[in-house]
Amino acid sequence: MALTNEFIKSRLTEKFGPSITGMEEPYGMLSVTVPRDLNLKVLNFLFDEPELGFRFLTDLTAVHYPERTGEELCVVYHLHNLVENIRIRLKVYAPVEKPDVYTATGLFSGANWMERETYDFFGINFVGHPNLKRILNVDEMDYFPLRKEFPLEDQTRIDKDDDMFGR
Amino acid sequence: MSDHFNIKLPEGSIEKTTTTLNLGPTHPATHGVFQNILELDGERIVKSDSTVGYIHRAFEKIAERRPLYQITTLTDRLNYCSSPINNMGWHLTCEKLLGVKTPKRVDYLRVIIMELARISDHLICNSIVGVDSGAYTGFLYVMQYRELIYEIYEEVCGARLTTNMGRIGGFERNFSNAAFQKLEKFLKEYPIVQKEFENLFSRNRIFIERTKGTGAISADRALNYGFTGPNLRASGVDYDVRVHSPYASYEDFDFSVPVGTTGDNYDRYQVRNEEIWQSLSILNQAYKKVQEFKGAEAEVFHADAPEYYLPEKKDVYTKMEALIYHFKIVMGEAEIPAGEVYMSVEGGNGELGFYLISDGGRSPYRLHFRRPCFIYYQAYPELVKGSMLSDAIITMSSLNLIAGEMDA
């Protein structure tokens, strides 16, 4: 039987019940919201179930929504079932004061650097990560640049005049 | 031993049996800037630790400031050896978000450009593997034909390398006759050169001994790491985004996906070579299909989407709606639906994905590039563990690591 979004939705609700919320299908890809403490359980379920078989981690990133108080940071996982050619998107929300999310490196070795990049940009602390350090920015940087409150430009540069460039 | 000769050795140096070597960011073998700190036991590598980020340009943060059509210039600089593929991927993402459907001729022209870019990317990779194993001649042969590909890009968009080619909905102008003539010249002359290039390397005993068996990775480990593209196909998994989720009418073309067995450097080299042949076949088919459009259909080079594609100047000066659309598009007031979309294309290195979250404003709320180079470079310590230093160099170049894509 070909895997469809309905089937995945029914399996997820029967296993995890009301914890899985926000099931939508924007542009054909099923997108579910998973609570923070269940993220590894859902990933393992999607990996191990023979009918679901989401064994390929396509992408791991985060988004900062400053207006959603209490759950500002959202870690987004894109998984792919290569055999049936179905993709799924998982979203895990975390508050900005204590952004702890369990790491997926035990399941997917590819999540290692992707989580380091997410930590570098947003400050999400992946619990259990073997080597959570900054990867793309300089090691001495003390803020998380992709959060919405920080500007794009380097504020200490003297040769470019912000008034002229219309920031 | 130290008592015997009255030599005072530093603390812990007898226990340490490995040498630390810094294969630094500036090195002739690292094409682009990334650093590897290797622990060597004689000539064998025991451990390696990579550092990237030496060319981090914060594309994702810049993209939150720019309207959708200005982000094309950023995507050029991701995998700069095949920038038209990145451009087309971005336009396809925007078209998916905006719901714009492109006509067949535009799709076929896009396929022509993307396959030329794929050939250009694989040529750089294979010839640099040759240069790193000591054979500079192959590089010179193929650079001559990359110049011809650059000339074709120039005819279409005006630039050689960072092309900023196309618009949301199609191309900025129709392909000129000169472009098609140069394409014919390429299709006629290039297969001979590719055969010559392969004769230099494919059955060359020295090349085979350098590349066979080194840098191998099994299919399971490759899938676990998130490998895509020629590196994954060399390990035996036939995952190609053009076949799995066809875009730009790839389903109309007849091509096969070459697959290797062991995933070592020689297999990667062979998979890329065979992909060049497949791309040449797709180019021939696409060119024939484009020539079949006659009359008014042969002038179509963009979708009929006036809200997102700039109308023609003569209409802007005479018609009211065209003026309004032009104003809205240029000032960034075009209606962009809020939503999130993930679209991926088969780049030169694998699945290049664009995750775009739009909040309805003129620039994206969040744009994330799923960069294949970044993801598969994590596997490098596993690939070189136990191999010799010279094999590590060849592994690095055969993975086709482009620093621009790695750091974004």
Next chain:
Amino acid sequence: MSRPVRFNIKEKDKNDWGINTVEMPDGHMGEGFFATSLDKVVGLARKNSIWPLPFATSCCGIEFMATMGSHYDLGRFGSERVGFSPRQCDLLMVMGTIAKKMGPIVKQVYLQMAEPRWVIAVGACASSGGIFDTYSVLQGIDQVVPVDVYVPGCPPRPEAIIDGILRIQDLVHNESLRRRNGDQYKGLLESYGIQ
């Protein structure tokens, strides 16, 4: 298909053998000898045998590879042998974006080069940061090393890179032998924190 040539169509003056040769410096010629000042000879010898160090970081590096290829050959100007060891090279060609993480490395490579050394900033990113006015990109390498020639472009065409090399050759040709020991040069290096 080829367009008619509009520029550089004036016939160059050729000598008796039918080839054009380089301008001879002023000097005193005699039977079997030619006397001129040392810095002219040194300048002529140096300018036609520059050994560049390609510090290629991103897209401009690919245009450099095209410049070194056979179509736009850089080897005809004497820069056939590119070296990757700073100790052996004269010209540091910084091509591509230099991020703040990479800045100290550019400086270290520059420090390891032996005098006389020249620096060419190829591309918009090396000259001024280019299109990347961000928190992580160094806005031009002249923040860390003194630069002699800037080649704008994104990426500059190979002809533009060759033009930059020709300007460097002019600088090399006309440089006085005492420049590197003088106060103005020392002051320039002091302003960059280089002793």
